[in-house]
Amino acid sequence: MTPLQGCLLVSALLFAIGLAGAVTRRNAILALVGIELMLNAANLNFIAFWRYGPHPEALTGMMVVIFSIAIAAAEAAVGLALIIAIYRHYRTANLDEMKNLKG
Amino acid sequence: MSPAFLIIAIVTLLAAAAAMSLRNLVHCALSLVVALAGLAALYLQLDAQFVGFAQILVYVGAVAILIVFAVLLTRSDATPNQAILAPGWIAGILVSAVVFATLGWAALNSPGLPGEMPPTPEATVKNIGDLLMTRYVLPLEVIGLLLTAALIGAVIIAMKEEPLSDASRSRGNEAHSSKKLEPPHVGSYEAENGGHA
Numbered sequence: 001m002t003p004l005q006g007c008l009l010v011s012a013l014l015f016a017i018g019l020a021g022a023v024t025r026r027n028a029i030l031a032l033v034g035i036e037l038m039l040n041a042a043n044l045n046f047i048a049f050w051r052y053g054p055h056p057e058a059l060t061g062m063m064v065v066i067f068s069i070a071i072a073a074a075e076a077a078v079g080l081a082l083i084i085a086i087y088r089h090y091r092t093a094n095l096d097e098m099k100n101l102k103g
Numbered sequence: 104m105s106p107a108f109l110i111i112a113i114v115t116l117l118a119a120a121a122a123m124s125l126r127n128l129v130h131c132a133l134s135l136v137v138a139l140a141g142l143a144a145l146y147l148q149l150d151a152q153f154v155g156f157a158q159i160l161v162y163v164g165a166v167a168i169l170i171v172f173a174v175l176l177t178r179s180d181a182t183p184n185q186a187i188l189a190p191g192w193i194a195g196i197l198v199s200a201v202v203f204a205t206l207g208w209a210a211l212n213s214p215g216l217p218g219e220m221p222p223t224p225e226a227t228v229k230n231i232g233d234l235l236m237t238r239y240v241l242p243l244e245v246i247g248l249l250l251t252a253a254l255i256g257a258v259i260i261a262m263k264e265e266p267l268s269d270a271s272r273s274r275g276n277e278a279h280s281s282k283k284l285e286p287p288h289v290g291s292y293e294a295e296n297g298g299h300a
Binding site: 001002003004005006007008009010012013014015016017018019020021023024025026027029030032033034036037040043044047048050051052053054056057059062063065066067069070071072073074075076077078080081082083084085087088093095096 | 104105108112115116119120122123124128131132135138139142145146149150151153154157158161162165166169170172173174176177178179183186187188189190192195196198199200202203206207210211216217218219220221224225226230231234235239242246249250253254256257258260261263
C-alpha cells in the first residue's frame with residue numbers, strides 16, 4: 001500500500017463515519033457534525049492528491065481546500081442558526097420530532 | 104507509510120467515531136475537536152502548512168465553539184435518557200458500510216495512482232497570496248460575498264422574533280402617536296433651551 005492509498009483509505013473511513021453519524025443520529029447538531037466530517041474527508045483527499053500529484057507547485061488542491069474551509073464555515077453558521085430557530089419553535093433538537101414544515 | 108502518519112490517522116479516526124457515537128453531546132463536540140486537530144496534523148504531514156493552520160484556526164477555533172454554543176442553547180447538554188439513534192439506523196449503518204467498501208476498493212485497486220512523493224513543493228504564504236490575488240481573485244471575492252451573506256443570514260435567522268400580538272400592535276400605535284406628538288415637545292424643548300441661552 002502506497003502512502004497515497006493510506007491517505008485515501010483514512011479519508012474513506014472518515015467519510016463513512018460522518019455519513020453514518022449524519023444518517024443515524026437523532027440530534028440535529030450531530031447530523032451537522034457528521035456533514036462537517038464528510039467535508040473534512042473530502043478536504044483530506046484534495047490535499048493528498050495535491051501532494052502526490054504531478055504538479056504540486058501549481059497549488060490547485062490547496063486552493064480548493066482553502067475555499068472549501070470557508071464554505072464549510074458559512075454552512076456551519078447557517079445550519080446552527082437554523083437549529084436554534086427551530087429549537088425555539090418546537091422546544092426540541094431531535095430530527096424525528098420535527099414533523100411539520102408549517103409552524 | 105510512516106509511523107507518525109499511522110498514529111495520527113488512528114487518533115483522528117477514533118476521535119471521529121467517538122464524536123458520532125457518544126451519548127453526551129458535549130463529549131461529542133470535544134471529540135470532534137480532537138478529530139479536527141488530528142486532520143490538521145495530517146495536513147502538516149503532507150506539507151500543507153497554511154491549510155493545516157487555517158484548519159486549526161477555523162475548525163478548532165470557530166466551528167467547534169459554535170457547535171458547543173448550539174448544544175448549550177438548545178439545552179441538549181444533559182445525557183439523553185431516550186434513544187440517541189433514529190429509527191431505521193441499521194439501514195444507515197449498512198449504507199455507510201457499503202460506501203466505505205466502494206471507496207476503499209476504488210482506492211486500493213485504481214491503476215496509475217502515483218506512489219512516490221514528489222519533491223516538496225514551495226507552498227509558502229507568499230505563493231498562496233500571489234495566487235489568491237491573481238489567478239483566484241474572482242473566487243476569493245465570491246467567497247467574501249458568500250461569507251458576508253451567510254453570516255448576516257445566520258444572525259437574522261437566529262434573532263428572536265417579536266411576537267405579533269395585540270399588545271405589541273397597540274404599543275406600535277402608541278409609538279406612532281407619540282411620534283406625532285413629538286414636534287411640539289421638541290419645539291418647547293428648543294424654546295426652553297433658547298430661553299436658557
